[in-house]
Amino acid sequence: MYVAVKGGEKAIDNAHALMAKRRRGDTGIAELSVEQIRQQLPLAVDRVMNEGSVYDPQLAALALKQASGDAVEAIFLLRAYRTTLPRIGYSEPLDTEAMQIERRVSGTFKDLPGGQILGPTYDYTHRLLDFSLLADAQAEGAEEAAESADSKLAVEVEACPRVLELLNKEGLIENSRQPDEADQVPGDLTRQPISYPADRALRLQNLARGDEGFLLSLSYASMRGYGDSHPFAGEMRCGRVTVELVPEELGFPIEVGEVQLTECEMVNQFHGSKEQPPQFTRGYGLVFGYSERKAMSMALIDRSLRCEELGEQVLYPNQDQEFVLSHSDCVSANGFVSHLKLPHYVDFQSELEMIRRLRSESVEVQSGDNATEQPEAEA
Amino acid sequence: MSQTEGYNFAYLDEQTKRMIRRAILKGVAIPGYQVPFGGREMPLPHGWGTGGMQVTASVIGADDRLKVIDQGADDTTNAVSIRRFFARTAGVETTERTVEASLIQTRHRIPETPLSNDQIIIYQVPVSEPLRFIEPRETETRKMHALREYGAMQVKLYEDVARFGHIATSYDYPVLVNDRYMMSPSPIPKFDNPKMDRMPALQLFGAGFEKRIYAVPPYTSVKSLDFDDHPFEVQQWQESCAICGSDHSFLDEVITDDNGSKIYVCSDTDYCAGRVAASEEPQQ
Numbered sequence: 001m002y003v004a005v006k007g008g009e010k011a012i013d014n015a016h017a018l019m020a021k022r023r024r025g026d027t028g029i030a031e032l033s034v035e036q037i038r039q040q041l042p043l044a045v046d047r048v049m050n051e052g053s054v055y056d057p058q059l060a061a062l063a064l065k066q067a068s069g070d071a072v073e074a075i076f077l078l079r080a081y082r083t084t085l086p087r088i089g090y091s092e093p094l095d096t097e098a099m100q101i102e103r104r105v106s107g108t109f110k111d112l113p114g115g116q117i118l119g120p121t122y123d124y125t126h127r128l129l130d131f132s133l134l135a136d137a138q139a140e141g142a143e144e145a146a147e148s149a150d151s152k153l154a155v156e157v158e159a160c161p162r163v164l165e166l167l168n169k170e171g172l173i174e175n176s177r178q179p180d181e182a183d184q185v186p187g188d189l190t191r192q193p194i195s196y197p198a199d200r201a202l203r204l205q206n207l208a209r210g211d212e213g214f215l216l217s218l219s220y221a222s223m224r225g226y227g228d229s230h231p232f233a234g235e236m237r238c239g240r241v242t243v244e245l246v247p248e249e250l251g252f253p254i255e256v257g258e259v260q261l262t263e264c265e266m267v268n269q270f271h272g273s274k275e276q277p278p279q280f281t282r283g284y285g286l287v288f289g290y291s292e293r294k295a296m297s298m299a300l301i302d303r304s305l306r307c308e309e310l311g312e313q314v315l316y317p318n319q320d321q322e323f324v325l326s327h328s329d330c331v332s333a334n335g336f337v338s339h340l341k342l343p344h345y346v347d348f349q350s351e352l353e354m355i356r357r358l359r360s361e362s363v364e365v366q367s368g369d370n371a372t373e374q375p376e377a378e379a
Numbered sequence: 380m381s382q383t384e385g386y387n388f389a390y391l392d393e394q395t396k397r398m399i400r401r402a403i404l405k406g407v408a409i410p411g412y413q414v415p416f417g418g419r420e421m422p423l424p425h426g427w428g429t430g431g432m433q434v435t436a437s438v439i440g441a442d443d444r445l446k447v448i449d450q451g452a453d454d455t456t457n458a459v460s461i462r463r464f465f466a467r468t469a470g471v472e473t474t475e476r477t478v479e480a481s482l483i484q485t486r487h488r489i490p491e492t493p494l495s496n497d498q499i500i501i502y503q504v505p506v507s508e509p510l511r512f513i514e515p516r517e518t519e520t521r522k523m524h525a526l527r528e529y530g531a532m533q534v535k536l537y538e539d540v541a542r543f544g545h546i547a548t549s550y551d552y553p554v555l556v557n558d559r560y561m562m563s564p565s566p567i568p569k570f571d572n573p574k575m576d577r578m579p580a581l582q583l584f585g586a587g588f589e590k591r592i593y594a595v596p597p598y599t600s601v602k603s604l605d606f607d608d609h610p611f612e613v614q615q616w617q618e619s620c621a622i623c624g625s626d627h628s629f630l631d632e633v634i635t636d637d638n639g640s641k642i643y644v645c646s647d648t649d650y651c652a653g654r655v656a657a658s659e660e661p662q663q
Contacts (some may be wrong), residue, residue, distance in 0.1 A: 008459040083420040193590035333422030350549035
């Protein structure tokens with residue numbers, strides 16, 4: 001005899017307890033501290049801050065710990081915390097030209113004012129597993145290497161102008177802002193629902209919070225023929241930038257802190273239109289931390305989403321702002337896909353009934369005089 | 380029960396609740412129209428009821444008694460989780476009895492027991508746009524609603540009739556509200572559609588990811604789309620509920636052994652339990 005399944009409450013409690021145990025792993029192994037995650041998995045922390053839309057390495061590291069290292073789950077934790085925070089105010093626009101540069105590369109000019117600085121990067125490593133890291137103790141010589149990097153390798157770089165502004169002098173590239181263009185207060189899609197078509201500032205906000213993998217694949221597609229992208233990495237810079245805020249009671253800006261940023265400007269061809277001569281155009285990416293892959297993908301998609309305003313045809317998903325912006329958010333995407341794990345008994349029952357009816361009707365039609373044979377014996 | 384420390388009553392801050400209540404009022408004023416609202420992230424994932432939760436959080440008061448169902452049942456895990464959330468963050472009383480509840484948050488069903496004028500039913504909506512699978516672009520569907528241009532949906536239903544001899548949509552069956560806006564009733568089985576028509580209770584709909592709220596005020600006409608020669612009809616079962624014997628409620632099929640034997644039971648657990656209790660009473 002069937003007994004209605006009760007006990008959802010108990011099942012949930014047990015599931016939480018099991019997850020906590022699994023997260024902790026073997027208790028014979030020392031527990032990972034939030035500070036260790038923050039210090040030693042900084043790139044994971046940066047991704048969580050970007051898509052979680054909160055600049056707080058400690059909370060991002062906590063989220064990663066709580067989520068057993070699952071980036072999307074950690075991002076979700078940080079978002080759900082963010083949503084409860086009051087808005088004290090909005091910062092002044094960041095001046096990335098004044099960035100204290102730690103890394104800066106350009107794919108368009110061999111040498112340029114301020115120079116190219118490789119900085120910390122995996123770019124030219126050979127991807128060979130370093131088995132010395134397997135040993136519990138620190139690899140020999142690692143401390144000395146770290147010290148010498150601190151003392152000898154670090155380069156003091158003055159603030160330097162962006163590469164693309166050099167092209168601007170000849171008028172070869174579009175202005176990032178027209179001379180007569182007034183300051184615009186950007187919208188905030190975490191407060192107001194996005195309405196299409198969305199302006200560029202909102203699109204950039206969406207992309208900055210967007211899923212890194214999604215943007216990477218879309219931008220890859222745009223370079224492989226599913227799009228009209230012929231990009232050059234005009235400049236990529238990483239470093240620290242001061243954040244300023246104007247408190248209402250003071251009326252002048254004060255420094256409230258510093259953030260680590262990665263900024264990318266892409267140069268793209270533009271064949272010109274009736275109104276405009278051929279010229280280079282820009283795609284822009286700006287993200288927290290060391291997140292170059294994300295910054296480049298963002299810049300490429302920013303440019304492909306500008307196709308309409310530049311009079312180009314919308315032919316591919318990466319040029320279609322409704323497609324990109326509606327599906328870029330990993331928290332939403334993960335939520336909706338994972339909701340398929342929820343019960344759908346009722347909908348499925350409705351479909352079962354429907355498909356049985358359709359099948360029996362089609363069998364009746366096909367079998368004609370043989371209609372006495374039922375397709376399914378209903379108990 | 381007392382509410383959770385460090386969070387506002389029912390989780391959302393009062394500013395946000397006010398913004399959501401404004402959207403609800405607009406929705407009530409324009410029945411069936413999808414009102415955009417500044418949807419917030421909730422501590423549950425999108426698709427798990429965040430839209431319904433934001434609506435519930437915005438209308439719930441300390442005196443309310445909340446019922447949460449998923450697939451008609453109070454004890455499915457997600458219903459338990461959402462009920463607990465409000466018990467924790469708002470400290471309100473909860474109930475599994477339809478008649479005792481002042482607020483009912485639901486996913487995929489309308490209770491079998493008719494609702495009254497002093498109740499509010501809040502639907503969790505995954506995809507608020509009834510035309511979405513015909514036209515994926517928001518810019519286009521907005522125009523179609525503005526012009527009351529719903530021919531595309533009629534064509535889709537007609538194609539079903541041409542292929543199968545009848546309309547082959549079994550849940551999330553589109554309705555026309557107050558003879559004006561086409562609306563998704565959320566993925567309830569079409570069995571429940573007739574209950575929406577002139578329902579005495581206020582019906583609110585929240586779509587979290589889509590950031591849309593819509594409403595059907597009490598006693599408003601809700602018509603399921605159909606054709607004169609192919610009138611709307613609901614599912615029927617030849618079987619009765621194996622627990623309470625009901626032959627008129629929505630039945631779930633339950634597989635009972637490896638041979639695929641099955642029985643049918645009410646999807647509305649409160650309704651089923653109520654019928655069992657009523658039949659046992661005279662004997663005691």
